[in-house]
Amino acid sequence: MSESTSLAWFRRDLRLHDNEALAAACDADGVLPVYCLDPREYGDRPFGGPDSFDFDKTGAHRARFRLESLSDLRSSLRERGSDLVVREGTPESVLPELAATVDADFVTVHTRPTPEESSVESAVERELGGDGVDLRRFWGHTLTHLDDLPMALSEVPDTYTTFRKAVESAVEGDEGGDAGRSGESAGDGDPAGRDPLSEPDVPPLPVDAPVAGDLPSLSTLVGTADAESARASDDRGVLSFDGGETAALDRVESYIWTGDHLREYKETRNGMLGADYSSKFSPWLNEGCLSPRSVKAEVDRYEDRRVENDSTYWLVFELRWRDFFQFQFAKHGSDFFRRGGIRKRTDVDWRADETQFERWTAGETGIPFVDANMRELNATGYMSNRGRQNAASFLANDLRLDWRRGAAYFETRLVDYDPASNYGNWAYIAGVGNDSRDRSFDVRWQANRYDENAEYVKTWLPELDALPAEYAHEPWKLSDEEQATYGVELGVDYPEPMVELDGS
Structure with a gap:
């Protein structure tokens, strides 16, 4: 044979x-x-x-x-x-x-x-x-397998809450028997989740296997200047994000078990500074160095051995958000990349202003909370979820610049870029995606709520370090005398704001 x-x-x-x-x-x-x-x-x-x-x-x-x-x-x-x-x-x-x-x-x-x-x-x-x-x-990049959805792909709900409840109901029903299954549309698998596969025994290479070949240098792929910039570490960054399965499994071990951070995930997940306010598994998940099913298995083990609470549930909740956009793109395809999105909106007058766009990309909008996040992205390839929502909302809703330009810039810069998550979330914020509600963020309120003492803003905008928190978030409120007192001259040391925010 x-x-x-x-x-x-x-x-x-x-x-x-x-x-x-x-x-x-x-x-x-x-x-x-x-x-x-x-x-x-x-x-x-x-x-x-x-x-x-x-x-x-x-x-x-x-x-x-x-x-x-x-x-x-x-x-x-x-x-x-x-x-x-x-x-x-x-x-x-x-x-x-x-x-x-x-x-x-x-x-x-x-x-x-x-x-x-x-x-x-x-x-x-x-x-x-x-x-x-x-x-x-x-199919191997989601928590719930495509064949295990409790509905046909064409019937996947276009709102996350409806999708999540349907999947969770299928999980609960399966754990109690066959309740929650809906005939063939439920698939032939297990809605409660398939166990992660063990690592296979890898057979030998074929006799006529070609040489493996060298990996190209980073400068070959992106140019010398960009390569040098990416190699330069910034001690303000939340994590070094070393690539590979080894680093991925080490991060799971350090975050969940050694640091015991999972028990407080829901309370800390909106943080802005530090390695452990969130799991930061996303770079490894999106490059496939880490399986979402293996993460869920670790959460289950943690719940068995340490604690089961809202935080352990919330990490799985976030994995289902990731699933949601994967299935949305499988359902809607290229419509997600159109300016009018899956809702085919034509009532928004999207603007094209290259100068304003470049100020946004450079973190020079004059809105500190936006600028700090964009500078972190440029320097490290990472930005918190809270930061992404605010930076995206400012471009799409305050400037009304083509949201796809912003999404494409994130595609370039993010170390944890995934097309479905990135463009799905941008369309959501821009009002052309999976939610008909106004998703505009009040950047001023968000800044004061999630960076109360302006520690994050001052970390990434050191030119504002001398300012009290109130002024660090809203430097345009400084009088001429106060600008002289604190040594921050608007338009010189820090830009004047591009637009006047509501309530400013």
């Missing part, structure tokens, strides 16, 4: 644990793990569609994190007698060539719901099919 060979195509699933696509590839006698650095994901690219614009597809922070993740995955595979073949090129050109080299019988991959990602899968499937090689897709 002839031996079988497979290709394990890694994408945003750079881990060995709970990896169904890898496990399926390991059913073969020989496995060639492969990652393609697609040139379409780097450099300036058109946004596409009506009213398109160019933007930098992948910034230095995420590119650094990705390269570190690939290096970690390669090391893990080598420790197990395998390797990771890395090639620069489009997957639809690279994978068929590698499949032919090792005479592969099939290729496995984790499917993704956004049009850009699914179109690459389709192109690969066509090219492989021409050579008689099967592409086997698996």
Whole structure:
């Protein structure tokens, strides 16, 4: 009987644990793990569609994190007698060539719901099919599996609360028996959640396996200047965010178990400074170094061994938010990337003002709470959830600039960028997404509520350090005499505000 060979195509699933696509590839006698650095994901690219614009597809922070993740995955595979073949090129050109080299019988991959990602899968499937090689897709990046939804994909609710309650009801019903199931629409799986898969035993490389190839340098992907900027650590950053499965599992251990921070997550999650006000699992979840099912398993274990409370529930609540947008993009597709969003709104007069947009990106709007968050993003690739909501609302609702420009800037800069979460949340804030309510944030109120002593603002805007908290949040209230007293001259040391906020 002839031996079988497979290709394990890694994408945003750079881990060995709970990896169904890898496990399926390991059913073969020989496995060639492969990652393609697609040139379409780097450099300036058109946004596409009506009213398109160019933007930098992948910034230095995420590119650094990705390269570190690939290096970690390669090391893990080598420790197990395998390797990771890395090639620069489009997957639809690279994978068929590698499949032919090792005479592969099939290729496995984790499917993704956004049009850009699914179109690459389709192109690969066509090219492989021409050579008689099967592409086997698996769904593995959400807490609830696609097949375990308690409704058909086309019937997934467009509001989070309705979605969450339906999934939670299915979980409770399943734990008590078969209640909550709705025939075929419930899928063939388990709404209560599938257990994480164990790490598979990785078969040896095929006899004709090609050389693994070197990982490119960061400067090759993003340019020398941006690479140097991303490597420069900023001690104001909340976390170093080292890429890779090893770092991901270390973060889970340190946050949940060593630091025992999970028990207070709900109370601290709106923090702005420090490593542990929130889990900060998102970079590893979004690059696939960490499985959401493995996080849920750790929460369950924590509840069994230490405490079950609102905070432990709330971390799972946030994982379901992440799920919600994944299923929304699977349902609505490219409509999420249109300026009018899934609601197809035409009643908003979105403006185009490059000067105002550039002031927003640079953290020079004259609104300290917005500026501090944007400067943190630029320096570190990260921003708190509270900061993201306020920065997005200011651009979309106070400036009325095209929200997609802001979302695309976050795509460039965020170390934890995920297309569904990023564009779904931006559309939500801009009023073209999953909520018909006005999602405009009162930035002044938010600043005083979540940064009461202006510690966060002063950390990222040291030019305002001498000001009392009230003025640090609203420096435009300073009289000429007070500006002289505190040594902060508006328009010189710190910008005048771009717009007058309500109540200013």
